[in-house]
Amino acid sequence: MKVYKLIEGIILQHGSEGYMLDDDWDELINRDGLYQYLIERIALSKSAIGENALRLIEESLLPPIGKQEVWAAGVTYLRSREARMEESADSGAADLYDKVYEADRPELFFKSMPHRVAGHNQQLYIRRDSSWNVPEPELTLFINSKGSIEGYTVGNDMSSRSIEGENALYLPQAKIFERSAALGPCLYVPEEQIQRDTTIRMSIYRNNQQVYSDETSISRMKRSLPELADYLFRECDFTQGCYLMTGTCLVPPNDFTLRPGDVISIGITGIGELVNTVSYKP
Numbered sequence: 001m002k003v004y005k006l007i008e009g010i011i012l013q014h015g016s017e018g019y020m021l022d023d024d025w026d027e028l029i030n031r032d033g034l035y036q037y038l039i040e041r042i043a044l045s046k047s048a049i050g051e052n053a054l055r056l057i058e059e060s061l062l063p064p065i066g067k068q069e070v071w072a073a074g075v076t077y078l079r080s081r082e083a084r085m086e087e088s089a090d091s092g093a094a095d096l097y098d099k100v101y102e103a104d105r106p107e108l109f110f111k112s113m114p115h116r117v118a119g120h121n122q123q124l125y126i127r128r129d130s131s132w133n134v135p136e137p138e139l140t141l142f143i144n145s146k147g148s149i150e151g152y153t154v155g156n157d158m159s160s161r162s163i164e165g166e167n168a169l170y171l172p173q174a175k176i177f178e179r180s181a182a183l184g185p186c187l188y189v190p191e192e193q194i195q196r197d198t199t200i201r202m203s204i205y206r207n208n209q210q211v212y213s214d215e216t217s218i219s220r221m222k223r224s225l226p227e228l229a230d231y232l233f234r235e236c237d238f239t240q241g242c243y244l245m246t247g248t249c250l251v252p253p254n255d256f257t258l259r260p261g262d263v264i265s266i267g268i269t270g271i272g273e274l275v276n277t278v279s280y281k282p
């Protein structure tokens with residue numbers, strides 16, 4: 001089941017059918033047994049809107065977020081640990097990443113308020129004061145206010161590697177700026193939890209040429225998804241639920257940096273494709 005947030009209303013997509021709802025986003029998604037609830041809503045719905053659903057989704061899609069905070073986990077894959085140790089070698093912080101990868105407590109950090117989040121086909125920004133900018137493709141959890149993982153989306157944790165590499169204490173500046181997070185295209189609510197062998201892939205295009213492409217499986221993540229959610233909920237309440245990006249598993253080569261005009265496409269099997277164009281903040 002896919003839940004799309006539109007400028008006016010919400011579309012549930014189940015199989016090839018679409019159903020329009022006029023619910024409040026936060027009330028609709030923040031519940032236990034979300035999949036079952038959405039199935040019941042479809043059964044009560046008078047009619048499917050068929051092909052119109054696709055047109056509406058294309059024309060008026062928003063990121064699948066209301067009042068939820070966006071958090072992120074870091075160094076959950078070996079590839080991220082390696083990349084971070086390389087970029088921070090000169091600052092002397094390489095050890096931090098090694099330690100956090102092995103530690104019981106995961107790295108969790110605040111990523112974004114909802115108003116800084118871009119949706120599918122919207123622009124993402126890179127910092128002008130950063131010389132090394134990368135996208136981070138991340139499976140992103142929707143966790144309800146009781147701490148239960150009820151859905152998933154595709155996330156992009158845009159990052160400045162030059163700022164983080166200069167000093168690990170600059171992490172918030174490397175991570176939090178206008179349009180530094182993307183979520184979408186939908187909230188995916190499966191009947192069962194997401195499969196461990198789910199594939200995540202990313203391609204980057206410059207002047208219509210592919211300049212990067214790779215893929216991996218979320219089974220390479222060192223930690224379990226409930227473990228990350230449990231730590232996040234230890235001493236924080238999220239009355240509307242929250243989103244949690246689960247860490248990057250793909251890192252472009254060290255000589256790669258994003259430029260304005262680049263197009264980033266991130267896909268996760270079952271969820272869909274999140275596509276964004278890069279620019280500077282106007």
Ligand code: DO4
Pocket residue numbers: 072073074075076077080084107136157171246247248249
């Ligand atoms: O440790 C800094 C951030 C790590 C991160 O964002 C990631 O591994 O995805």
Ligand code: MG
Pocket residue numbers: 072073074136138157247248
């Ligand atoms: Mg990340």
